[in-house]
Amino acid sequence: MFNYNFRWNQALNSLPQMLEGALVTIEIALLSMLIGIAVAILLTVFRLSGNRILSAIATTWVEIARNTPALFQIYMVHFGLGGFGIHLSPFLSLLIGIAFNNAGYLAENFRGALKAIPDTQARAARSLGMSAGKAFRHVVMPQMLRISFLPMTNQMVWAILMTSLGAVVAMNTDLYGVTSELNARTFRTFELFAIAAVIFYVITKAITLSARVLAARLFRY
Amino acid sequence: MFDTALNANDLIFLAKGAGMTLVVTAISVFFGTVLGIVFGVFRYQVGPWWAAPLTFVLDVFRSIPLLIQLVLANAFVTTVLGIRISGFTVACGVLSLYTAAYCAEIVRGGIESVPLTLRRAARSLGLSWRQDMTNIVMPLATRVALPSWIGLALGVMKDSALVYIVQVVELLKSTQILITRLQEPLFLLMVCGAFYFLISFPIARFGGYLEKRWSHD
Numbered sequence: 374m375f376n377y378n379f380r381w382n383q384a385l386n387s388l389p390q391m392l393e394g395a396l397v398t399i400e401i402a403l404l405s406m407l408i409g410i411a412v413a414i415l416l417t418v419f420r421l422s423g424n425r426i427l428s429a430i431a432t433t434w435v436e437i438a439r440n441t442p443a444l445f446q447i448y449m450v451h452f453g454l455g456g457f458g459i460h461l462s463p464f465l466s467l468l469i470g471i472a473f474n475n476a477g478y479l480a481e482n483f484r485g486a487l488k489a490i491p492d493t494q495a496r497a498a499r500s501l502g503m504s505a506g507k508a509f510r511h512v513v514m515p516q517m518l519r520i521s522f523l524p525m526t527n528q529m530v531w532a533i534l535m536t537s538l539g540a541v542v543a544m545n546t547d548l549y550g551v552t553s554e555l556n557a558r559t560f561r562t563f564e565l566f567a568i569a570a571v572i573f574y575v576i577t578k579a580i581t582l583s584a585r586v587l588a589a590r591l592f593r594y
Numbered sequence: 595m596f597d598t599a600l601n602a603n604d605l606i607f608l609a610k611g612a613g614m615t616l617v618v619t620a621i622s623v624f625f626g627t628v629l630g631i632v633f634g635v636f637r638y639q640v641g642p643w644w645a646a647p648l649t650f651v652l653d654v655f656r657s658i659p660l661l662i663q664l665v666l667a668n669a670f671v672t673t674v675l676g677i678r679i680s681g682f683t684v685a686c687g688v689l690s691l692y693t694a695a696y697c698a699e700i701v702r703g704g705i706e707s708v709p710l711t712l713r714r715a716a717r718s719l720g721l722s723w724r725q726d727m728t729n730i731v732m733p734l735a736t737r738v739a740l741p742s743w744i745g746l747a748l749g750v751m752k753d754s755a756l757v758y759i760v761q762v763v764e765l766l767k768s769t770q771i772l773i774t775r776l777q778e779p780l781f782l783l784m785v786c787g788a789f790y791f792l793i794s795f796p797i798a799r800f801g802g803y804l805e806k807r808w809s810h811d
Contacts, residue, residue, distance in 0.1 A: 441791055563666065566662055
């Protein structure tokens with residue numbers, strides 16, 4: 374059945390390079406997550422502002438991010454902006470593409486979380502003399518972030534998985550890029566990608582577990 | 595920007611790509627849902643201990659990038675097993691399992707949402723396990739699960755953009771091919787994005803509507 378010689382040694386020799394790639398992957402995912410959260414909060418404020426133009430911007434962003442493939446979004450950042458004469462490096466294109474996607478999904482999560490926070494709280498804060506901005510920052514936002522902690526963890530896992538889409542913009546320093554470059558040189562496709570798969574699995578598990586520990590420490594009453 | 599070198603043949607080429615996206619999605623969602631229901635019911639029925647191996651495998655499908663799953667499956671089938679098989683089959687197989695992994699979770703959630711007392715009442719009225727499943731659990735679980743299932747189906751449609759890696763020319767890949775030839779990235783990408791959006795957006799809205807309407811009673 375197996376006429377195939379597995380050469381795990383050869384593939385394992387390139388493990389250090391792949392682990393370096395894994396670091397880049399984590400870096401991109403973390404950065405894209407930070408940018409994504411910041412933008413998502415901004416979009417949520419836009420939606421709450423009652424200004425028609427601002428909330429239209431937020432809605433458009435969220436709907437595009439949620440209704441087109443992430444691959445398309447990254448492609449659009451790299452080649453679409455190229456049409457305007459803006460040429461970004463693969464790293465930046467990937468980062469911006471994933472951050473765009475994250476922001477859209479997170480803004481929707483935040484909206485769901487806001488529904489769980491009673492209006493009376495914001496009103497009570499206002500009647501205590503806080504400005505609208507202060508009431509949002511000190512009363513509503515912390516609760517919103519707490520409620521959407523689990524969806525945020527999921528989005529972080531998604532961000533890790535999405536870094537593999539850098540392939541489409543010739544990204545070659547993240548885990549997927551490194552693996553496919555090694556593959557182009559050695560043709561040990563199965564072995565190399567199996568190792569990459571294991572690394573991805575370990576990273577995502579580490580994130581979910583540490584998020585669980587973090588949640589238990591942060592959110593105990 | 596809008597005076598384009600795109601001609602009728604190119605449009606047909608794009609339409610073929612779009613058709614491929616829809617075909618791959620339809621096949622994967624169909625088989626993925628059937629498998630997902632089987633896995634979900636199995637997991638609920640045998641309890642967490644006996645279902646642990648299945649849970650682990652399904653979890654792996656959700657923790658590894660789809661792109662790597664596709665490359666691995668393709669390499670495994672064609673070089674390790676040495677079977678000659680089309681990229682289309684590999685793509686549908688992997689996407690089906692990927693769908694099943696998520697669907698099993700949705701199905702399990704749906705079944706768990708049915709109050710146990712209701713099912714016990716049904717069983718004590720003399721309904722068999724099967725009758726209980728089809729007449730009591732299924733209608734109630736569907737209400738809970740359908741909105742998430744719609745979301746999953748749309749997710750699979752968007753993720754099907756990745757099957758280009760096993761030489762399946764779907765919408766995004768055909769757009770890419772045209773871009774290399776016509777050098778009009780912005781216009782072509784907008785056409786491609788509009789297609790995804792026009793399919794995904796109304797269905798997503800419908801799913802949201804169902805969710806809102808069914809959560810009231």
